[in-house]
Amino acid sequence: xxxxxxxxxxxxxxxxxxxxxxxxxxxxxxxxxxxxxxxxxxxxxxxxxxxxxxxxxxxxxxxxxxxxxxxxxxxxxxxxxxxxxxxxxxxxxxxxxxxxxxxxxxxxxxxxxxxxxxxxxxxxxxxxxxxxxxxxxxxxxxxxxxxxxxxxxxxxxxxxxxxxxxxxxxxxxxxxxxxxxxxxxxxxxxxxxxxxxxxxxxxxxxxxxxxxxxxxxxxxxxxxxxxxxxxxxxxxxxxxxxxxxxxxxxxxxxxxxxxxxxxxxxxxxxxxxxxxxxxxxxxxxxxx
Numbered sequence: 633x634x635x636x637x638x639x640x641x642x643x644x645x646x647x648x649x650x651x652x653x654x655x656x657x658x659x660x661x662x663x664x665x666x667x668x669x670x671x672x673x674x675x676x677x678x679x680x681x682x683x684x685x686x687x688x689x690x691x692x693x694x695x696x697x698x699x700x701x702x703x704x705x706x707x708x709x710x711x712x713x714x715x716x717x718x719x720x721x722x723x724x725x726x727x728x729x730x731x732x733x734x735x736x737x738x739x740x741x742x743x744x745x746x747x748x749x750x751x752x753x754x755x756x757x758x759x760x761x762x763x764x765x766x767x768x769x770x771x772x773x774x775x776x777x778x779x780x781x782x783x784x785x786x787x788x789x790x791x792x793x794x795x796x797x798x799x800x801x802x803x804x805x806x807x808x809x810x811x812x813x814x815x816x817x818x819x820x821x822x823x824x825x826x827x828x829x830x831x832x833x834x835x836x837x838x839x840x841x842x843x844x845x846x847x848x849x850x851x852x853x854x855x856x857x858x859x860x861x862x863x864x865x866x867x868x869x870x871x872x873x874x875x876x877x878x879x880x881x882x883x884x885x886x887x888x889x890x891x892x893x894x895x896x897x898x899x900x901x902x903x904x905x906x907x908x909x910x911x912x913x914x915x916x917x918x919x920x
Contacts, residue, residue, distance in 0.1 A: 636728050647677050652727035652760075656734040658718040660706040666693065667702040670721045677725060692724035693717075695754065712743045719751075723758065730762040736771065748774055769809050773797065781805055799837070803918055806847045813848045813890040819917055828886035831865055834912075839919030850893040852914035855881055856907040857899065863907030870903065883908060 634642045641649045674685040693699045696716040736744045773793045780790040789805045800806035817824040824835050856863040867883040881892040
């Protein structure tokens with residue numbers, strides 16, 4: 633059974649469920665103008681006069697900054713503009729729930745970031761419950777108040793973005809949300825020994841003693857040009873990638889590779905021997 637606001641909508645026809653839907657491919661009708669596309673759902677519902685349908689369509693277009701292109705056809709629009717039209721169509725009839733199926737996946741990185749901000753602003757303005765489906769972990773983190781992480785058709789973990797990122801309950805959740813470093817280890821008490829090394833790590837988090845994994849977020853690690861008090865674990869720097877705002881290093885520890893993210897203003901290290909450390913309390917235990 634599917635309930636919306638306490639009402640069973642399972643057997644209702646689609647036009648009676650008051651759901652706004654935005655598809656990944658936008659699904660705009662090429663033979664209709666922008667205004668006609670936005671008005672389509674209102675026309676199919678048939679519960680409002682034409683004058684009100686047009687007024688609602690115009691208001692929806694203005695909300696997404698597309699009112700000035702109401703008379704154009706989809707083929708005359710850019711991908712970002714088509715995305716806005718599809719969004720306007722989904723909100724035009726003031727739905728109770730808005731469903732978004734990977735709506736930003738066809739946009740380039742800069743436009744996708746801009747649209748994330750616009751979607752958050754629109755959500756705040758409308759106060760509309762929104763279900764956003766995405767495979768992009770950063771998109772999920774930046775847009776949501778609550779994340780439901782699915783794995784093979786089952787709920788792996790759900791909660792606030794800060795909860796899933798800071799306290800994942802499984803290796804799948806840890807690796808999917810934030811691409812964590814996961815190191816096999818054996819725990820005894822409040823510490824664990826990394827497999828293949830004599831490195832002992834103080835760990836936080838509940839879980840059974842014995843074998844499991846230590847999770848270390850990339851940005852919680854520190855890297856020095858040599859072993860130091862705050863970077864006591866010897867590693868080898870295998871590669872580095874400069875990304876402008878930061879630098880990603882790939883280091884090797886006991887045959888396993890870890891990723892380290894450091895701010896760009898820190899010294900850029902060459903390949904070779906280095907020292908690795910991490911922020912106190914950063915190591916989370918995940919038992920088998």
